[in-house]
Amino acid sequence: MSDLSQKPVADLSEDEARAELKRLAGAIAAADIAYHQHDAPEITDAEYDELRLRNIEIEARFPGLVRIDSPSMAVGAAPAEGFAKVRHGVPMLSLTNAFSDEDVTDFVARARKFFMADILRDADFHLAFTAEPKIDGLSASLRYENGILVRGATRGDGAVGEDITENLKTIADIPHRLKGEDVPAVIEIRGEVYMTHAEFQRLKDHSARFGGQDYVNPRNTAAGSLRQKDPKITASRKLKFFAYAWGIAEDADGNAQPPAATQREVVEKFSAWGFATNPLMIRTESADDLLAHYRTIESQRATLGYDIDGVVYKLDRLDLQQRWGFVARAPRWAIAHKFPAEQATTLLTGIDIQVGRTGALTPVARLAPVTVGGVVVENATLHNEDYIKGIGNSGEPIRNGVDLRIGDTVIVQRAGDVIPQIVDVVLDKRPSSAEPFVFPHICPACGSEAVRELNEKTGKLDSIRRCTGELICPAQGIENLKHFVSRNALDIEGLGDKQVSQFYAEGRIARPADIFTLRARDERAIKKLKDADGFGAVSVKKLFDAIDARREPELDRFIFALGIRHVGETTGALLAKEFGTIEAFRDTAFAAAHHEDGHSVFPEIGGIGETVRSSIMAFFANDRNVQALDDLLAEVKPKPYVVTISADSVVAGKTVVFTGALEKMTRSEAKAMAERLGAKVAGSVSSQTDILVAGPGAGSKLKKAEELGVEVISEDEWFERVGR
Numbered sequence: 001m002s003d004l005s006q007k008p009v010a011d012l013s014e015d016e017a018r019a020e021l022k023r024l025a026g027a028i029a030a031a032d033i034a035y036h037q038h039d040a041p042e043i044t045d046a047e048y049d050e051l052r053l054r055n056i057e058i059e060a061r062f063p064g065l066v067r068i069d070s071p072s073m074a075v076g077a078a079p080a081e082g083f084a085k086v087r088h089g090v091p092m093l094s095l096t097n098a099f100s101d102e103d104v105t106d107f108v109a110r111a112r113k114f115f116m117a118d119i120l121r122d123a124d125f126h127l128a129f130t131a132e133p134k135i136d137g138l139s140a141s142l143r144y145e146n147g148i149l150v151r152g153a154t155r156g157d158g159a160v161g162e163d164i165t166e167n168l169k170t171i172a173d174i175p176h177r178l179k180g181e182d183v184p185a186v187i188e189i190r191g192e193v194y195m196t197h198a199e200f201q202r203l204k205d206h207s208a209r210f211g212g213q214d215y216v217n218p219r220n221t222a223a224g225s226l227r228q229k230d231p232k233i234t235a236s237r238k239l240k241f242f243a244y245a246w247g248i249a250e251d252a253d254g255n256a257q258p259p260a261a262t263q264r265e266v267v268e269k270f271s272a273w274g275f276a277t278n279p280l281m282i283r284t285e286s287a288d289d290l291l292a293h294y295r296t297i298e299s300q301r302a303t304l305g306y307d308i309d310g311v312v313y314k315l316d317r318l319d320l321q322q323r324w325g326f327v328a329r330a331p332r333w334a335i336a337h338k339f340p341a342e343q344a345t346t347l348l349t350g351i352d353i354q355v356g357r358t359g360a361l362t363p364v365a366r367l368a369p370v371t372v373g374g375v376v377v378e379n380a381t382l383h384n385e386d387y388i389k390g391i392g393n394s395g396e397p398i399r400n401g402v403d404l405r406i407g408d409t410v411i412v413q414r415a416g417d418v419i420p421q422i423v424d425v426v427l428d429k430r431p432s433s434a435e436p437f438v439f440p441h442i443c444p445a446c447g448s449e450a451v452r453e454l455n456e457k458t459g460k461l462d463s464i465r466r467c468t469g470e471l472i473c474p475a476q477g478i479e480n481l482k483h484f485v486s487r488n489a490l491d492i493e494g495l496g497d498k499q500v501s502q503f504y505a506e507g508r509i510a511r512p513a514d515i516f517t518l519r520a521r522d523e524r525a526i527k528k529l530k531d532a533d534g535f536g537a538v539s540v541k542k543l544f545d546a547i548d549a550r551r552e553p554e555l556d557r558f559i560f561a562l563g564i565r566h567v568g569e570t571t572g573a574l575l576a577k578e579f580g581t582i583e584a585f586r587d588t589a590f591a592a593a594h595h596e597d598g599h600s601v602f603p604e605i606g607g608i609g610e611t612v613r614s615s616i617m618a619f620f621a622n623d624r625n626v627q628a629l630d631d632l633l634a635e636v637k638p639k640p641y642v643v644t645i646s647a648d649s650v651v652a653g654k655t656v657v658f659t660g661a662l663e664k665m666t667r668s669e670a671k672a673m674a675e676r677l678g679a680k681v682a683g684s685v686s687s688q689t690d691i692l693v694a695g696p697g698a699g700s701k702l703k704k705a706e707e708l709g710v711e712v713i714s715e716d717e718w719f720e721r722v723g724r
């Protein structure tokens with residue numbers, strides 16, 4: 001079947017025409033909505049016009065098929081054509097760009113060279129330049145005849161723009177009638193339409209609250225607002241306008257009549273006529289002054305309230321502009337000194353602390369919104385507290401060792417999709433009241449102490465400060481609960497990541513103890529779990545039974561399940577073996593944590609180093625962790641860890657190695673079991689090895705055991721032998 005939308009109207013059958021009219025009505029309505037309500041046209045104007053034209057043609061051929069919702073019948077439908085084209089009286093030129101200081105000194109040197117004869121001849125000859133911010137908006141041209149605004153147009157390709165008069169008239173900074181007596185008969189005023197940061201934020205907030213499009217940056221939003229077919233929408237966007245140039249300027253007889261003799265005077269005139277003009281324009285004769293003004297403007301970028309992307313320098317005298325002339329389509333007498341595209345200067349308005357799921361406290365810089373590389377940046381990562389102090393990961397100074405303070409003017413960099421970074425501080429602009437940032441030692445999510453660990457290997461403090469509220473911190477809560485029920489921890493059947501996330505979100509569980517009170521609470525609850533998403537009476541009973549079945553967990557698993565930092569399965573087993581009962585472990589760790597020299601209280605245990613001991617003590621120093629543990633122990637009774645080196649244990653004193661895939665137990669379970677029975681578990685086969693327990697897939701260890709004549713048994717034989 002050929003594509004109906006491509007079939008000539010003359011060839012359409014009645015059924016096909018009906019289908020096409022239906023499709024077109026839908027497509028045109030969708031395009032209208034995209035254009036009017038979202039400022040985000042999904043098809044080009046030409047494609048849109050084509051749809052409407054086809055609709056009209058089909059309706060003309062099949063008048064009986066005209067739909068009730070026909071686009072041609074719609075009241076107040078958008079005009080079929082786009083904006084009318086407007087030829088500018090004088091083309092709107094683009095400027096040559098300068099990117100370095102040298103480009104600017106070259107520009108001034110070229111001017112001096114060109115006018116050298118005048119400079120040598122006349123001691124009073126002054127070559128002056130203006131410097132003003134380059135507004136990051138949209139150029140527009142406004143034609144006034146006898147002081148009345150008759151037409152406003154976009155820049156377009158410079159020669160021909162689009163007629164957006166009605167939209168431009170909604171901008172408060174654009175007078176409909178010029179003030180004063182000395183207005184030329186005809187003048188085209190040029191300037192930049194832009195959106196302030198405040199207005200951009202207002203639209204974004206509105207969009208966030210009521211749903212709507214994603215506004216990327218003020219410039220694009222201003223562009224979308226300006227090209228609205230309904231001027232009421234443009235009016236609602238509160239656009240602004242700065243006047244800074246002109247095109248045609250004629251008297252009543254059609255003779256050229258420049259508004260004044262110099263660039264600066266012309267702009268002053270604009271102001272007198274009723275336009276908004278930028279207050280940051282200066283006039284100077286020195287390249288150094290131009291560059292100094294560039295830096296001043298750059299450092300004010302954060303507080304201007306609107307986006308700028310550089311500074312424009314122009315030869316001030318209009319007669320000299322004329323003499324110097326043009327190269328290609330750009331004037332020789334003006335140049336745009338652009339700011340680096342990926343950097344912007346802004347204000348550091350605050351430092352927030354976020355708590356990650358591992359308890360890491362991460363500082364985030366809050367910035368006065370600034371557009372960098374086409375995107376509005378409002379925050380930047382600060383990594384850690386040393387970074388704020390101006391210290392890098394290896395202790396080296398960053399930003400020349402300058403710290404960051406709230407109120408600082410900072411240079412933000414955004415390269416590609418990388419998270420924006422603060423690359424420098426403008427120390428000259430630091431307010432005298434700015435104080436060094438004090439990094440919190442308390443977790444903002446739960447109020448627990450946050451600590452920096454000593455790295456045993458390097459002897460240095462970890463750069464990350466972490467919350468010690470493992471069991472109670474809401475930022476860490478869900479991850480800790482997932483860990484608590486995971487396979488090598490409590491291993492509760494039917495309670496996986498998905499159910500934990502759901503229960504956490506629904507407020508059914510927040511801490512491990514809550515898991516074991518679920519059944520009792522559910523019996524009393526009005527909204528019962530069996531009525532929740534994904535559950536039924538049978539599955540709920542099964543889940544509760546599975547939870548109850550784990551009320552007497554092995555001690556090593558239980559200690560591991562607590563999620564104490566650095567306490568993995570192996571450490572859990574070592575601690576279980578050392579202390580024998582949860583009470584002994586809890587009481588010793590608690591006493592050590594509350595002793596001024598905890599390390600003297602906590603026993604030395606082979607395989608457990610300084611870092612682990614410290615993090616155990618940090619855990620038990622947090623009273624709320626202890627409370628959460630005690631609440632849990634009210635529900636759960638971990639089995640005492642018994643080392644049974646009984647005479648009848650055939651493996652007591654033997655060295656055992658496990659290899660291959662074990663099917664009835666995890667490797668850590670196997671290890672713990674063998675140790676309970678008095679065996680020594682080794683990781684590799686040697687002449688000291690007594691027994692190798694080999695599961696399916698055993699490789700080099702099996703081979704070596706056979707070579708050494710070590711006894712090899714299967715997992716089943718192991719269980720037979722140990723009597724389980």
Ligand SMILES: [Zn+2]
Pocket residue numbers: 355443444445446447448467468469473474475
């Ligand atoms: Zn916390």
